[in-house]
Amino acid sequence: MVTIRSNIRAMSGYVPGEQLNDPDIVKLNTNENPYPPSPRVFEAIRAALTSDSLRKYPQPLGDTFRRAAGRVLGVDPDSILIGNGSDDILTILTRTFVPEGGLIASPSPSYILYKNLAEIQGARFVKVPFTADWRLGENWPKADLAFLPNPNSPSGTVVDSNTIERIATQVNVLVLDEAYADFAGSPLRSEDFASRPNLIRTRTLSKSYSLAGIRFGFAIADPAMVRELIKVKDSYNCDVLSLAAATAAIEDQDYFRERRAKILATRARMAAELAKLGFDVTPSEANFLWCRTAKPMKPIYEELKRRKILVRYMNYDGYDGLRISVGSDAEIDRLLTELRAIL
Amino acid sequence: MVTIRSNIRAMSGYVPGEQLNDPDIVKLNTNENPYPPSPRVFEAIRAALTSDSLRKYPQPLGDTFRRAAGRVLGVDPDSILIGNGSDDILTILTRTFVPEGGLIASPSPSYILYKNLAEIQGARFVKVPFTADWRLGENWPKADLAFLPNPNSPSGTVVDSNTIERIATQVNVLVLDEAYADFAGSPLRSEDFASRPNLIRTRTLSKSYSLAGIRFGFAIADPAMVRELIKVKDSYNCDVLSLAAATAAIEDQDYFRERRAKILATRARMAAELAKLGFDVTPSEANFLWCRTAKPMKPIYEELKRRKILVRYMNYDGYDGLRISVGSDAEIDRLLTELRAIL
Numbered sequence: 001m002v003t004i005r006s007n008i009r010a011m012s013g014y015v016p017g018e019q020l021n022d023p024d025i026v027k028l029n030t031n032e033n034p035y036p037p038s039p040r041v042f043e044a045i046r047a048a049l050t051s052d053s054l055r056k057y058p059q060p061l062g063d064t065f066r067r068a069a070g071r072v073l074g075v076d077p078d079s080i081l082i083g084n085g086s087d088d089i090l091t092i093l094t095r096t097f098v099p100e101g102g103l104i105a106s107p108s109p110s111y112i113l114y115k116n117l118a119e120i121q122g123a124r125f126v127k128v129p130f131t132a133d134w135r136l137g138e139n140w141p142k143a144d145l146a147f148l149p150n151p152n153s154p155s156g157t158v159v160d161s162n163t164i165e166r167i168a169t170q171v172n173v174l175v176l177d178e179a180y181a182d183f184a185g186s187p188l189r190s191e192d193f194a195s196r197p198n199l200i201r202t203r204t205l206s207k208s209y210s211l212a213g214i215r216f217g218f219a220i221a222d223p224a225m226v227r228e229l230i231k232v233k234d235s236y237n238c239d240v241l242s243l244a245a246a247t248a249a250i251e252d253q254d255y256f257r258e259r260r261a262k263i264l265a266t267r268a269r270m271a272a273e274l275a276k277l278g279f280d281v282t283p284s285e286a287n288f289l290w291c292r293t294a295k296p297m298k299p300i301y302e303e304l305k306r307r308k309i310l311v312r313y314m315n316y317d318g319y320d321g322l323r324i325s326v327g328s329d330a331e332i333d334r335l336l337t338e339l340r341a342i343l
Numbered sequence: 344m345v346t347i348r349s350n351i352r353a354m355s356g357y358v359p360g361e362q363l364n365d366p367d368i369v370k371l372n373t374n375e376n377p378y379p380p381s382p383r384v385f386e387a388i389r390a391a392l393t394s395d396s397l398r399k400y401p402q403p404l405g406d407t408f409r410r411a412a413g414r415v416l417g418v419d420p421d422s423i424l425i426g427n428g429s430d431d432i433l434t435i436l437t438r439t440f441v442p443e444g445g446l447i448a449s450p451s452p453s454y455i456l457y458k459n460l461a462e463i464q465g466a467r468f469v470k471v472p473f474t475a476d477w478r479l480g481e482n483w484p485k486a487d488l489a490f491l492p493n494p495n496s497p498s499g500t501v502v503d504s505n506t507i508e509r510i511a512t513q514v515n516v517l518v519l520d521e522a523y524a525d526f527a528g529s530p531l532r533s534e535d536f537a538s539r540p541n542l543i544r545t546r547t548l549s550k551s552y553s554l555a556g557i558r559f560g561f562a563i564a565d566p567a568m569v570r571e572l573i574k575v576k577d578s579y580n581c582d583v584l585s586l587a588a589a590t591a592a593i594e595d596q597d598y599f600r601e602r603r604a605k606i607l608a609t610r611a612r613m614a615a616e617l618a619k620l621g622f623d624v625t626p627s628e629a630n631f632l633w634c635r636t637a638k639p640m641k642p643i644y645e646e647l648k649r650r651k652i653l654v655r656y657m658n659y660d661g662y663d664g665l666r667i668s669v670g671s672d673a674e675i676d677r678l679l680t681e682l683r684a685i686l
Contacts, residue, residue: 002541003487003515004571008439013574016403027399036394045584049388051379054588055553056370060359084427084558087577095463096351100443113578120438120575144346172346198345210398213583215427228347231356232463234430235456240556241388241584245397 011119014112017312026331029312031153031180031288033210034328035262037245038255041211044248045241058240061230065238065247069218072250078223081230082246084237086179086204086217090117090147092232093200093219097145097173098123105143105171107136109154109316114147130155134282136163139170146171151180154314154323156284158184168199176201179217182208182260183267184285197222207287208260209249216246263287267326273336274324277343292321300342307338354462357455360655369674372655374496374523374631376553377671378605380588381598384554387591388584401583404573408581408590412561415593421566424573425589427580429522429547429560433460433490435575436543436562440488440516441466448486448514450479452497452659457490473498477625479506482513489514494523497657497666499627501527511542519544522560525551525603526610527628540565550630551603552592559589606630610669616679617667620686635664643685650681 017030062082070077083089090113098104100122106114108127118125126141134157140146146167151158168174178201200221206212216238219229238246249256271281271289279291293300297320301313312323324335360373405425413420426432433456441447443465449457451470461468469484477500483489489510494501511517521544543564549555559581562572581589592599614624614632622634636643640663644656655666667678 002568004439005442008571008574011574014578016400016578019400019402030400032399035398037397041397042392045392046389049385051553054380054384054556055378056375057359057362057373057549057555058558059362084431084582085577085579087579088427091577096347097345099348099465116574122442206400210394212400212579213397215401215579215582225345228351231351231354231459234428234434235357235359236428236430236555236558239427239558239582239585242582 005122007119007122011116014116018310020310022308024308026309026327026334028325028327028331028335029310029323030212031207031286031325032212033207033259033263033287034326034331035210035259037210038249038252040248040252040255041245044244048241048244053240057236058238058243060235062238062243065218065243065250068247069250072253073220075220076223079220079226081219081221081226081233082238082243083217083219083233084242085206085215086177086202087113088215088233088237089202089217089219090114090175090177092229093145093173093175093202094118094121094123096229096232099144102144103141104145104147105141106147106149107152109314109319111147111149111153111177135159136167138166140167141171143171144173146174147177148174149177149179151184151284151286153180153286153288154290154312154321155282156180156286156288156290157282158285168196171198173198173200178202179204179207180286182256183263183287197225200225205246205249209246209256210259211245211249214242214245216242263326266329266332270324270326270332270336274339277336277339287326289324289326290321291324295343297321300339303342304335304338309335309338311335348465350462350465354459357459361653363653365651367651369652369670369677371668371670371674371678372653372666373555374550374629374668375555376550376602376606376630377669377674378553378602380553381592381595383591383595383598384588387587391584391587396583400579401581401586403578405581405586408561408586408593411590412593415596416563418563419566422563422569424562424564424569424576425581425586426560426562426576427585428549428558429520429545430456431558431576431580432545432560432562433457433518433520435572436488436516436518436545437461437464437466439572439575442487445487446484447488447490448484449490449492450495452657452662454490454492454496454520478502479510481509483510484514486514487516489517490520491517492520492522494527494627494629496523496629496631497633497655497664498625499523499629499631499633500625501628511539514541516541516543521545522547522550523629525599526606526630540568543568548589548592552589552599553602554588554592557585557588559585606669609672609675613667613669613675613679617682620679620682630669632667632669633664634667638686640664643682646685647678647681652678652681654678
């Protein structure tokens, strides 16, 4: 009889958003970017596609990416930790700071993966509730690690810097999960970490750089902290092609800004149109909208799915709604047409 | 003051083999394959290089790879767990079976990463010594998890199936780390896992399929076990390009066998020539040779490095030697020429 750790045996596992293969489907459920990555990404991958780069191990710390990202974002390259998606980064952070029986805190409703990270680590998990208007209270538990998605999912709302400061003084380490921060325009500054060594920011290229398929994320933290995190990561956690893609993507800021502007424009139009349809739409600084109505929400999700539009139905202990990614204008037009027919 | 777990703070971290950028260097230190990957790998990556595949999330479980590998290796696709390199798999296994304060065992001298995995998990680590002729004793501790590299590094030696059976009865879970098994010709059979549910085998495409750069490994275990391991892995731990590359590589068995035969032929010649030079060369079933002489070993490593040949100097509490990867014939000729000049 094999003994599996009881915390693993007991957990149900994170269920990612549906990945349907049907090319006809309008996929608005996992916050992928509707636009292709920069043409420079394709060039960089093709250039990296050599026998030598495939057969040899990649750069363990991703120094080329770190230098490029440091230059573009205005941070010290040594403050950057590369990850196989930001999920990898969140796992590394959990393992570095949270002992078995330790405590992870995060707001609620929020990204449900944090609870799974606590379960895998054999740690306790405490939810800090958002207020009805998506603000956070003053009192946080003395957690080993707190995850604060900023902007938050499913709400798309942002917590202000004063609140962040207050939380940071109460927890051991505060991770700002900035997967969607590029849509809110939060700058990264090395100074923030110099003054506040227990603050760590995480970023992903999945959403704002259209690279969910290649798995690349990174953390920004005090360089002394990064040196500890490096001990915990797998030696070669990012592959040679994703490193090339990520470097090219982050270097093409003109392309990034142009596509970002399109998504923000679509988001504004989409929010206005969904409100006209009777949805209560939370003002979002991310690439998705959290939509609720007095009507039952799950049948709307199901009817949309039947009509080949996939959105994310989310239910937090009875508080439910639809999280709808900001797609292309054509995709959103189709969504709106179908919703008008359904409602 | 940030609290980092004491086990992390105390550890020094795994140091991977040197990755020098000098294109003139003959790199025989990290057991990379000297030959390019199959041409089909390049085709598959180019075919997967579309806007949609980059911007969308990849298959969470790698179903296309699992079906292909299942067919080629003759195992149930549901018995396969995909990993971002076999390091990712070893991490997942550690987290599934080893609680904080638990016990990991592995033979010694062996792959030094296992000790780091124990340190990161906050677990104890026990070494079981090999005999002088690289066999393993009868008595193993009741470990939560035992790692047995087969073939072993640095020796390249294989442990017979009777010994494996005996170890498996003594530990909770036995992981056969078969990173080099393709060079020994160990078949994979689903039956082995049906009869022995605490046995898990891990494989990598880094060495035998020339894909160290793309990071892809997998485990084979009882499907019920794989379902537990899936809970612990990151949702999207393998990217779309590495999945495409791995699938194409494992499907091209003709290419694989041809390159494998070349490496085995070079290995035989290299072993004979190194023996003529006075080295004690352990008979190897991997793509490297463990070489020792009565002379001090480290100066030989250093002199080779000065001459732009990089081998791995390893020192296990005073028992030291050179682990030299089986390169191309031209690379090994250069190694032998330089060694003749040095010795």
